[in-house]
Amino acid sequence: MITMRDRAxxxxxxxxxxxxxxxxxxxxxxxxxxxxAAETMGAQDPLGYATNLAEWxxxxxxxxxxxxxxxxxxxxANVVLNEDEITSRMHALLIEILEEMRT
Numbered sequence: 001m002i003t004m005r006d007r008a009x010x011x012x013x014x015x016x017x018x019x020x021x022x023x024x025x026x027x028x029x030x031x032x033x034x035x036x037a038a039e040t041m042g043a044q045d046p047l048g049y050a051t052n053l054a055e056w057x058x059x060x061x062x063x064x065x066x067x068x069x070x071x072x073x074x075x076x077a078n079v080v081l082n083e084d085e086i087t088s089r090m091h092a093l094l095i096e097i098l099e100e101m102r103t
Contacts, residue, residue: 037074040074071086
């Protein structure tokens, strides 16, 4: 018979696995959004920028922080993009990545 402790441990394990999965998906999304941003800004080293952005995202885990960083980088590169364009690109990439990870 399954005890309450066993059930609690199973739920904790499931939660941990889901959070790990989401962390990996968001890190991958951040790298892809970095590649897109680098191409949009005409960066000399798109892969370097994307890698830097993904690493930065580990220490700044919220989407709001990432959007602010991208907006600042676009402004510095004299590229006009609004927050909705960045947000919709981020959401589309995350959905695509999660679907790929499920298969």
